[in-house]
Amino acid sequence: MIRERYVNLCLLLLLVAVPLWAHFSDEPFTITLMTRVVIYALAAVGLNIALGLGGLVSLGHAIFFGLGGYAMGILAFHAQTYTPISEWPFLLNGTKSMPIIWLVAIVVSAAAGLIVGALSLRTTGVYFIMITLAFAQMFFYFSISWSNYGGEDGLSIYLRNDFPGLNTLDPIQFYSICFALLVVALLFTSLLMHSAFGLALNAARQSVERVETVGLDATRLKLVAFVLSGMLTGLAGALFADLNRFVSPSMFSWQLSGEIMVFVIIGGVGRLFGPVVGAIVFVLLEHWLGGISDYWHVYFGMLLLCIVLFSRGGLIGMICGRKEVNV
Amino acid sequence: MSYALVAEQILNGLQFGVMLFLMSAGLTLIFGVMGLINLAHGSLYMVGAFAAAAVAGLTGSFLLALLAALMAAAIAGALVELIVIRRLYDKDHLDQVLATFALILIFSEGTRWIFGSFPLYLDIPDYLSGPVGLPGGIQYPLYRIALIVVGLLIAIGLGVVISRTRIGIQIRAGENDREMIAALGVDISRLYTLVFAVGAALAGLAGALVGAIQSVQVGMGEPVLILAFVVIVIGGIGSIKGALIGSLLVGLVETLGGIFLPQIFKLVMDASAATSVGSSLSSMAIYILMGGVLIWRPTGLFGAR
Numbered sequence: 001m002i003r004e005r006y007v008n009l010c011l012l013l014l015l016v017a018v019p020l021w022a023h024f025s026d027e028p029f030t031i032t033l034m035t036r037v038v039i040y041a042l043a044a045v046g047l048n049i050a051l052g053l054g055g056l057v058s059l060g061h062a063i064f065f066g067l068g069g070y071a072m073g074i075l076a077f078h079a080q081t082y083t084p085i086s087e088w089p090f091l092l093n094g095t096k097s098m099p100i101i102w103l104v105a106i107v108v109s110a111a112a113g114l115i116v117g118a119l120s121l122r123t124t125g126v127y128f129i130m131i132t133l134a135f136a137q138m139f140f141y142f143s144i145s146w147s148n149y150g151g152e153d154g155l156s157i158y159l160r161n162d163f164p165g166l167n168t169l170d171p172i173q174f175y176s177i178c179f180a181l182l183v184v185a186l187l188f189t190s191l192l193m194h195s196a197f198g199l200a201l202n203a204a205r206q207s208v209e210r211v212e213t214v215g216l217d218a219t220r221l222k223l224v225a226f227v228l229s230g231m232l233t234g235l236a237g238a239l240f241a242d243l244n245r246f247v248s249p250s251m252f253s254w255q256l257s258g259e260i261m262v263f264v265i266i267g268g269v270g271r272l273f274g275p276v277v278g279a280i281v282f283v284l285l286e287h288w289l290g291g292i293s294d295y296w297h298v299y300f301g302m303l304l305l306c307i308v309l310f311s312r313g314g315l316i317g318m319i320c321g322r323k324e325v326n327v
Numbered sequence: 328m329s330y331a332l333v334a335e336q337i338l339n340g341l342q343f344g345v346m347l348f349l350m351s352a353g354l355t356l357i358f359g360v361m362g363l364i365n366l367a368h369g370s371l372y373m374v375g376a377f378a379a380a381a382v383a384g385l386t387g388s389f390l391l392a393l394l395a396a397l398m399a400a401a402i403a404g405a406l407v408e409l410i411v412i413r414r415l416y417d418k419d420h421l422d423q424v425l426a427t428f429a430l431i432l433i434f435s436e437g438t439r440w441i442f443g444s445f446p447l448y449l450d451i452p453d454y455l456s457g458p459v460g461l462p463g464g465i466q467y468p469l470y471r472i473a474l475i476v477v478g479l480l481i482a483i484g485l486g487v488v489i490s491r492t493r494i495g496i497q498i499r500a501g502e503n504d505r506e507m508i509a510a511l512g513v514d515i516s517r518l519y520t521l522v523f524a525v526g527a528a529l530a531g532l533a534g535a536l537v538g539a540i541q542s543v544q545v546g547m548g549e550p551v552l553i554l555a556f557v558v559i560v561i562g563g564i565g566s567i568k569g570a571l572i573g574s575l576l577v578g579l580v581e582t583l584g585g586i587f588l589p590q591i592f593k594l595v596m597d598a599s600a601a602t603s604v605g606s607s608l609s610s611m612a613i614y615i616l617m618g619g620v621l622i623w624r625p626t627g628l629f630g631a632r
Contacts, residue, residue, distance in 0.1 A: 126364045
């Protein structure tokens with residue numbers, strides 16, 4: 001456990017040092033790459049709550065990523081075109097303010113998490129995987145056919161949204177915002193892991209019967225985990241949309257759900273920093289292998305296959321060994 | 328709205344449903360017998376379509392192309408089972424999802440590598456092209472009728488094999504109790520490879536048959552795969568009957584919803600709003616259907632567990 005703590009500390013230092021180095025040696029592309037790492041990591045930290053703590057294999061987390069993205073896209077679209085979102089029952093205007101956009105993204109994701117979760121949790125195992133995947137596909141097709149907001153072409157936002165006191169167009173300042181949110185999410189997850197709720201959830205993952213015998217409602221525990229998980233992934237989606245200044249139905253695609261899951265598993269399921277490691281490895285591989293061959297997904301797929309077949313506990317597991325019990 | 332249009336749309340829905348059945352039959356058997364979630368099933372559909380397009384391009388024979396699709400998908404399926412899938416039976420669903428996701432990446436990019444990014448086209452043979460007159464004065468493409476007939480024949484054949492033959496008994500026994508039939512002397516790993524190869528062959532055949540009315544391209548399998556998941560959730564895992572009913576339901580709802588929902592909304596709102604609301608809702612219709620079935624019966628219409 002001590003060693004995992006050191007590894008985590010090194011990772012945090014890396015996430016601070018590399019962008020700072022890039023900033024002072026004037027390499028904005030590296031900062032953008034790191035911003036992508038941090039946002040992907042945030043999305044995966046979200047999934048890790050459902051997957052790692054709750055044992056819920058959700059192949060539909062693109063729902064939240066996309067909802068966060070569209071929350072940003074729709075609010076900013078109305079702000080940049082000076083059209084109200086709705087005039088009845090009360091006047092609702094768009095906004096370019098990041099905190100408000102984040103709040104909307106989180107609330108919308110929570111609502112979707114509640115509905116999708118409540119329906120999907122009626123089932124377990126393989127059914128759960130397929131149903132979350134199917135729901136994500138439903139959002140995907142809905143976003144394609146909803147022509148008011150770009151339909152298949154998506155929405156472009158001309159200027160990045162504002163954060164009070166910062167210039168968000170400066171790569172390092174936008175990176176700092178994303179990094180700060182990732183740290184908050186990691187702290188939140190760590191608190192959650194050690195809270196009474198986290199322990200109960202961990203128990204519910206291992207044995208539903210035992211948890212219900214002591215009088216806890218396992219389904220409700222898992223539903224809360226699913227909703228919390230969706231909220232974090234939704235926040236990541238809003239940031240991702242802001243990074244690209246573009247939202248499109250591809251944020252709802254099933255490949256994205258798969259990728260978020262890959263981040264969690266490469267790093268190590270249920271490990272606090274597993275998603276961070278996964279996101280770093282994925283973005284680096286995409287950058288390096290993508291430079292070597294247009295068909296880098298073939299190599300990536302083989303690597304992934306090897307990790308699944310021959311390693312236990314992901315990369316953090318390979319470095320730190322088995323996870324301690326009760327943590 | 329004329330009678331001919333309605334009939335034509337119902338036939339379209341049937342044709343779509345029957346092709347979905349070819350996909351979901353393999354998936355549901357693989358789930359039922361091996362307890363494996365196979366995301367790469369859509370890749371086998373794609374392999375079948377590409378094999379058919381390549382062979383049709385070389386020989387010009389549609390039947391040879393279909394044969395090639397069956398063989399290529401079955402061989403690819405058997406190889407994948409022997410090399411990768413076999414190691415996944417004892418692992419949890421998470422590892423299965425990830426490993427088969429990795430297989431999709433390998434298959435998709437590998438196919439793009441070999442055939443390039445541009446779609447291929449597979450022509451309908453002369454003896455199956457052109458419209459045919461149906462009772463009631465409807466003109467309907469002969470090829471689509473052939474698809475419906477082939478699909479229904481395969482459904483009946485599969486039903487007979489599962490319920491009447493020795494191998495069918497072994498498959499059903501495998502669904503109920505894996506350890507027991509292994510103990511009774513059935514070579515379980517050979518049975519697994521066989522089931523996987525047959526499922527793959529059906530998916531490949533579906534890919535080739537559908538490839539002739541759509542284009543053959545990388546990534547064509549995954550949307551169908553996800554629809555097949557919806558079918559299985561509706562029908563119940565492991566049930567061929569459930570897969571058939573589920574496929575037809577999904578095929579009909581998907582096809583008819585796209586046509587009739589906008590029309591229905593036109594009764595209560597103005598035309599442009601009705602079109603946009605109707606088409607948005609129709610793209611969600613099958614998922615709403617799935618949600619409804621789940622609330623009513625969490626294990627699907629014919630699911631035992």
